[in-house]
Amino acid sequence: MATVSLKNLTKRYGNIAIVHGIDLEIADREFIALVGPSGCGKSTTLRMIAGLEDISGGTIDIGGRMVNDLPPRSRNISMVFQSYALYPHMTVRENLGFSLKIAGAAKDDMDRRVAEASAILGLDELLERRPSQLSGGQRQRVAMGRAIVRDPDVFLFDEPLSNLDAKLRTQMRTEIKKLHAKVKSTVIYVTHDQVEAMTLADRIVIMRSGYIEQVGTPDEVFSRPATRFVAGFIGSPPMNLHEATVSDGKLVFGSGDSLPLPGQFKSKTAAGDKVVFGIRPDDFFPTGHGLSSGGDTEVHRLELPVSITEPLGNETLVFAEFNGTDWVSRMLNPKPLKAGDRIGMSFDLSRAHLFSAETGKSLRV
Amino acid sequence: MKGFKPSAPFLLLLPAIIVLAAVVVLPLILSLYSSFTPFRLTRPETFFVFVGFRNYLSILSNADFWWAFGRTVLLLTIALNLEMLLGLGLAMLVEKATRGQRVLRTLMMFPMMFSPILVGFQFKFMFNDNIGLVNNALQSLGITQDAIPWLIEGHLAFIAISIAEIWSSTSIFAILILAGLLAMPKEPIEAARVDGCTPWQTFRYVTWPFVMPFAYIAMTIRSLDVARAYDIVKIMTDGGPAGRTELLWTLVGRTAYSDARMGLANAMAYFSILLSIAFTVYFYNKLAAARAQIGAEW
Numbered sequence A: 001m002a003t004v005s006l007k008n009l010t011k012r013y014g015n016i017a018i019v020h021g022i023d024l025e026i027a028d029r030e031f032i033a034l035v036g037p038s039g040c041g042k043s044t045t046l047r048m049i050a051g052l053e054d055i056s057g058g059t060i061d062i063g064g065r066m067v068n069d070l071p072p073r074s075r076n077i078s079m080v081f082q083s084y085a086l087y088p089h090m091t092v093r094e095n096l097g098f099s100l101k102i103a104g105a106a107k108d109d110m111d112r113r114v115a116e117a118s119a120i121l122g123l124d125e126l127l128e129r130r131p132s133q134l135s136g137g138q139r140q141r142v143a144m145g146r147a148i149v150r151d152p153d154v155f156l157f158d159e160p161l162s163n164l165d166a167k168l169r170t171q172m173r174t175e176i177k178k179l180h181a182k183v184k185s186t187v188i189y190v191t192h193d194q195v196e197a198m199t200l201a202d203r204i205v206i207m208r209s210g211y212i213e214q215v216g217t218p219d220e221v222f223s224r225p226a227t228r229f230v231a232g233f234i235g236s237p238p239m240n241l242h243e244a245t246v247s248d249g250k251l252v253f254g255s256g257d258s259l260p261l262p263g264q265f266k267s268k269t270a271a272g273d274k275v276v277f278g279i280r281p282d283d284f285f286p287t288g289h290g291l292s293s294g295g296d297t298e299v300h301r302l303e304l305p306v307s308i309t310e311p312l313g314n315e316t317l318v319f320a321e322f323n324g325t326d327w328v329s330r331m332l333n334p335k336p337l338k339a340g341d342r343i344g345m346s347f348d349l350s351r352a353h354l355f356s357a358e359t360g361k362s363l364r365v
Numbered sequence B: 001m002k003g004f005k006p007s008a009p010f011l012l013l014l015p016a017i018i019v020l021a022a023v024v025v026l027p028l029i030l031s032l033y034s035s036f037t038p039f040r041l042t043r044p045e046t047f048f049v050f051v052g053f054r055n056y057l058s059i060l061s062n063a064d065f066w067w068a069f070g071r072t073v074l075l076l077t078i079a080l081n082l083e084m085l086l087g088l089g090l091a092m093l094v095e096k097a098t099r100g101q102r103v104l105r106t107l108m109m110f111p112m113m114f115s116p117i118l119v120g121f122q123f124k125f126m127f128n129d130n131i132g133l134v135n136n137a138l139q140s141l142g143i144t145q146d147a148i149p150w151l152i153e154g155h156l157a158f159i160a161i162s163i164a165e166i167w168s169s170t171s172i173f174a175i176l177i178l179a180g181l182l183a184m185p186k187e188p189i190e191a192a193r194v195d196g197c198t199p200w201q202t203f204r205y206v207t208w209p210f211v212m213p214f215a216y217i218a219m220t221i222r223s224l225d226v227a228r229a230y231d232i233v234k235i236m237t238d239g240g241p242a243g244r245t246e247l248l249w250t251l252v253g254r255t256a257y258s259d260a261r262m263g264l265a266n267a268m269a270y271f272s273i274l275l276s277i278a279f280t281v282y283f284y285n286k287l288a289a290a291r292a293q294i295g296a297e298w
């Protein structure tokens, strides 16, 4: 049983608040990803949970026990650091077994658990090496192994894959997912790679300058972003977001271009409202080259000039000019296009988003 | 000069080579040679009498020499160990300081700025049995009524010298170990805390192995220093009372100049260098092992 519950958790350095009273309930065995831009307080939050950083306010409960004043060693957690933080003077075997040795485990128990972890992570050949003799990916696996061996209530990961190359990262991502299915511990995983967050997590927590913007399943944060910030942060390429004014059933953009006001927002806006219109590249596509959408969708068609294209093989990102700037669209079954071509573009308005320009909050509710 | 064309670099370095040879190599050769003669300053002609290893053999059966040798090793052991402990403690305290660390580091270097002669005089004054600070303090605090004969009784004098030595050089350990602490990555320490270590265990299993090479560097430097100890002892006790604090180099100095037996003194000196070499080799091996252990890249 290891729920983690943060209540009004606050961190200040001197007078500067870094984490502004966040609340979060994490269920037992849940995989939570903590994402957000650099400097938003992800590591700080994780380190407070680990006990490596003092708490300025609020409480942290692990498994129903308040741990505010407990040192890290009494919290029964494991942490994988971004820099791996292996003990350089110990062999891989000693690194893996260190926490057990400190806990005074019996020799055969220790050997068994080290062997288990090493088998899971494929470290058997490396056991007698020192960290300086390992590649980045191997060090990363040792760091994971060290965390697993302890059999903790909660795993804390701080951007564990960020030092790996793209291929290895994808591979390790799969490994972590398998691992979680196997060890069934609660996991809090900090990353700024949204793909990692989307693929691994049960729920994603999006942070921004010390506040939580939204907590939700990957599908929720992708399809129903609560704020303009989340909409822009999740999804790649990012959602097209442009300010507009509501006027007489239309959205009028700065340059005078306009789109019809999506039906679902008609009752939620009044003429003169300043809003931010958002549409994902998947829902804005060259006509005939989008996701096949049902007949009930509200598609608006316009002829727009192409400014550049980015072919990705299976699809092409087409930047079409509208409202004086480039809007990115995703073209499936791509056909050759060149800059300056005028093509028919479809806006699937039933899947568009509107946010209040003032508060940034979604107007969907 | 046909056929001999020295290269330009050699020609350019030649003046330096000549100077070096004149001031370093030549005296070394001369002193080494004189250790094979019964040379006495008062009788210059003895310089040309070659006696082979007689001086060296006489050292082997010279009790004073072996006492001085043993005392030097003892001082070395005591001083190095205590300096190591104190330096480690000091370095860890300074590393903890969140503000004023620069000032503290400078203050810590202070004893190193004093010339050993000055240190000798300071401590000679402080340990003076009548007017010294130490006895005064002890008496005012009511710890003792008697004037403790610090520099007069053999063992106490040795202790006083050790204290002066330690005071003046603990900072070498402190500075080097502090450098080690500051250079050390912080994550393994945090990892150890998460892995269940108490502060002591963190130190024992993570911090210490990291700092060890730095401690060995300090040990090497200091073992050479102490094996050559001269000034402080010369000033504080001049090897007295009755030769009870005589160290190798004070003995060498006395033999050479007071007894004017230069040949014998030089033989002692060359013999003593063996001690320094032995310690250097020992600590270098330790250092290499410690470095290999933490996978140091320097």
Ligand SMILES: Nc1ncnc2c1ncn2[C@@H]1O[C@H](COP(=O)(O)OP(=O)(O)OP(=O)(O)O)[C@@H](O)[C@H]1O
Pocket (backbone or CB within 6 Å): A013, A018, A036, A037, A038, A039, A040, A041, A042, A043, A044, A045, A192
């Ligand atoms: N010791 C400190 N004193 C003052 N400010 C600090 C200290 N440590 C961190 N900060 C500030 O706290 C903020 C949050 O830092 P944190 O490391 O949690 O960011 P992060 O979300 O993990 O970013 P990244 O993705 O770059 O790792 C940053 O703005 C940072 O400048």
Ligand SMILES: [Mg+2]
Pocket (backbone or CB within 6 Å): A042, A043, A044, A158
């Ligand atoms: Mg971070």
